[in-house]
Amino acid sequence: MRAKNVQIQTKPNYGIDAPGLVRFFFTAGAVALAIFLVVLFSSLWGQIPKIVVGTLLGIAATYLLGMGCFMLYGSKVMKLKDRDNLLNLVPWSGRELVLDVGCGRGLMLVGAAKRLTTGKAIGIDLWQQHDQANNSAAAALSNAATEGVTERVEVKTADMRQLPFSENYFDVVLSSWAVHNIEAETDRKTALDEIVRVLKPNGMVVLSDIIYQAEYAHYFERHGMTNVQRHNNAIRDLVLKAVTFGSFAPSAVSACKSA
Template sequence: MPQYASPRARAVYGFDAPGIMLGLLFGGAAGVWSGCLITVLAPGIASPFWRYTGSVAALVGAVPLFFGLLMVLYAFVGKLRTRDHIIHLCGLCGDETVLDVGTGAGLLLVGAAKRTPRGRVIGIDVWSAKDLSNNSSAATMRNATVEAVADRVDVQTGDARALPFPDASFDRAVSLLCLHNIEPKLDQARACHEIARVLKPGGRVVIGDYVPTHAYAAAFKDAGLTIIQSKPAFGVALSLMWILVAEKAIGLPKPT
């Protein structure tokens, strides 16, 4: 039975790594606050040693606070800009089958579904609560319903290291802020090999991550893909972000 969202409902794509974000914000703010308190608010009673200590504490606290605020800025603005950039790089015509690896709340899933009215988009995830706030397939499907694309998306539980799909199933594969979570690091290459396996000849993969994507590029190259780009996109995400684009060659029939 179709599910109808309230007309006022909005899609919610969550906070990435919420524990780390809160730690940076509160830890940083505590450092800046206590440092300022010693240095600025009590100059009369503070000795030069404590004024110096206060300045250092404020400066040290400012670093995590800055990165915490960057994460908040990313959640509200950068995330949507990065989604649009990745979907643009996919070069969709409208009838593709797209895989979103580590879909979370469905940011790229919904974005791709809006650009593929005659296609199908599948999101897979292990639903890790530490990687994304309110992370569940129900929340993802709610977003798909709110954005009116629920009829052409599927959400499945699955691990990027062992994708539950036959070879050459997808025209496009996308992934945002997922691969760096995979431990040990060797398994990140395994996930790239899996993505390459399920991609059709002529297919394209677009990956965004906050760490440099060169190691993923090496794994895709090893899997036979051609790397189109692997470079920073800080201006797009307004935060740390690298974007990789790779393509799988169209296999020519063997000469007889």
């Protein structure tokens, strides 16, 4: 799909990931806070039960509301900062053909297009609303228009487990917070098979995600990719894994396809 009749906005909007989970954290946090206040101001409770139940509810409310805020921060701030650092890993010539796997509203797609001169960035996605709020081909193209890169961007509806491109097609394959959405490990492996298949010899993949980075790095090493590197901040990783019970620690893996 190319940009036609795309509504121009003044600022790009790269959306909110896992909107159902964000809603859950805010709703559950608000309920816990409301019960906490009821317990706190109730005259029906004795002092000790009030302190015990109040403390537990206070901790639950703080955690749930904190997680909701943190998820918004991840979507709106952390990911944008990480995008530039990740794109800096690629030695751009400006002529590359780039694929963004699970492009959503176009965060990496548009970021890559801004580094191209004669090249082209193509994004594919299934536009699953539970993975990112209001993601669509039109939303990605609208962000491309806002950032002035319409001419260098294209989007297609496709499943990352069956990429509609011939082998050795792309110079660079990017993906941000998308592959983990595939639940079965065998299906994630199929997506990685596809990424490697469509990458040209000497081409580079930069795969950023919130979990499974070790799985991706092992896959690339086992499949003859060279220069396999993990890009993570050990302290941030440790803290995020601890507070999210291992479910959220964004970092990336990069690798090159052998010539």
